[in-house]
Amino acid sequence: MSAPRNRTIRLTEAEQDDYQRRLIRLDCPALLHTILNRTICQDLFEVLDWLPDQCVDLLFVDPPYNLTKQFNQQSVKRRSLADYESWVDSWLAPLVRTLKPNASVYLCGDWQSSPALYTVASRYFIVRNRITWEREKGRGAKANWKNCAEDIWFCTVSNTYYFDADAVRLKRLVRAPYTLKGDPKDWERTASGNFRLTAASNLWTDLTIPFWSMPENTDHPTQKPEKLLAKIILASSPSGGVVLDPFLGSGTTSVVAKKLDRHFVGIEMDEQFACLAEKRLDLAETSRQIQGYCDRVFWERNSLPWQRLLKP
Template structure:
């Protein structure tokens, strides 16, 4: 019997209600102009049926070039050439869906990144490569533990794209506050503590992967955290924009988009993962919180008490 504190969403399809499953779209239905839905099916087929030039932001979390099992479906590691062809295939299907000023973010591990980079450069403008310190992974006796992932920030136009830098500031607690003429310099002293709101860099060390006591956690093996996705969505889209995810998994990108007042569409081949995602989407109307994003800023790890203190003070 698992702990009452374990909030992981991992019910089976037999346990899913018929009403929940009916909310999931299927390729046989009218999907051309679908918004705010999850579609269960093969992304490579479904993308050809969607309306063009509608996506403001695409979040792409494809299978990394590793041997991995997803709800009984096996992804087998390919040669470099094969994986590059696989990547070019989804890029060719994605590009007609993008607006002229769209942004694209692609997730990968370090080894897959080396294979991806040349293909991404041929098709998009590479604006940056973000390093996410996810701090999880098996240790190794013969190599360094893999605790990082890459996130490629791409645009279709070198100059015309959305980037709301002031929406993604990070709040850091000030340990050694500096004053100039007796006045706080570049930090603020409040009744709840001393803080500095800093502009974001391309090294993200403030985001943990979802774990068992977090309401967003699911049984998906490679789930991305809502906090990480919120940074991207706030920076590279505006309220009312359309966020697209062709490898939606358990729906984290869609849930985060909904919480931040964006429209969304996701495609996922596993019906079970679709059900978990739809279940989470149905909870958004009652809970729009994103763990680690409070008071309009992103907080460092292990600052939940300070965040709660801020919210209590505001309320």
Template structure:
């Protein structure tokens, strides 16, 4: 066998064993670059445990890369207007190579109390919190949340995705617990979170539309929001907000919370920031933000999204100052063009 033949065989064997990097479709907007592919300025913008975190000016509008249970202790007190808490649910899950293992019920309750003890001093007296969970985790954390805060509501939102089961109902819902520090003093902007719904059977009074408006694309009414949200779409591959994070929250979901429970200029805090969805949404809605994320990769994805949010303030499903039902893209474009 010649040297060239042996070399060709070696190259063929090497190509078979090497992982093949998939080429994305042009429509695939998923943010999933590796750390090696991350722009140098993105990595350079990330703070970590080596920095001074004791002054608000040093952490404001930043994502700190590191362990939340260590970093929160070093942050100033009384700086948070709204906290969005999305800890790992009590499930076996892998996050960028970090395994979170399902705990015994009492151990997960202790884990919940531990992060609450760290976060409480950071909250302003009139602060609100939203804690995300699945149905099983909700059963565990409800008594812990009630012990530490006033529970105002439990929002259930339809995830839309989820695997079916032959022996149980498909799990297509998640919860967001609405909590406040002071039951008599908190922010809630009801007019900022109206939902625009189609009017199927429009009612008229003296020949005029009553509580609805006619458009060239149909009839709509702006309705008061309830604690069941069925208008949320999980980010998918063709949406600019989509990332490779396994449990990413939609910007539309977070926008409802941020608009309702904070004001422009307020500080939104997320100690389990993931790929930065809450921080990006806060920035788009003219809030300030502070985030913590253990994975350097997820932190880099979030930093990249925050940079893009400088120029692109759009939030899927939120147009003309209201939230729209699913499958109303054409109507939203008309409303956007009018403005």
């Protein structure tokens, strides 16, 4: 039995049966409207040939990193960097045709898999930046630096692409407020403290990995924070745009896309994780909250008890 404050999302047997019936499978070329806002429960390689052309505004990819790891019933084993690069190319190359000419692509990896991701991405896209985000979880190492950072490669199909910098500004606590003749300079006084709106950079230190007391938490071993997806979706897709995630996991991309009024297509081979995504999509019907995002700005971690603002 879970502790009283444990809010981890899990499935009952009845829910598993119910959500399983919502999942779809492809065995022929699909029209966009037949897969829009749906979860495809299949191995990615089974559906690559059936996805429609030039329909995706934003491709978010969080593939298994080059590590030995267990994902429910699926085991992933570490391979050479060259073999990992070939594996990435085997699914990224076919996905290119699904992208609109002005689409953006985000590829996630750790320090070991990141070089392979960059190499393959460079073959098909314009690589525009490397985002590094702080993953504060993890054990310390006795003979090495603790690994608490991951990379996200930001790419575009062409030089014409959507990017809304104003939608992803960060509200930071001002610890040494500067005034000009007594008035705030580039910051504001509020009842909760002094804050400054800053442009989003490629270094993200304001994220919290989902854990047991957070309402977005699941038992997926590599779940990304909803706040991370919110930054990417708001910056690189228009309202009503189509977001594709070919390694959906427990559904964070689909859920955040729904909360932010985008369409989504999710592909996940594990049925239990795919059903978890469906349950989270149901929960998003009654709550559009994204922890750390409020009043159309992102809040610096622990700078403000912003949860109060989200209570009814």
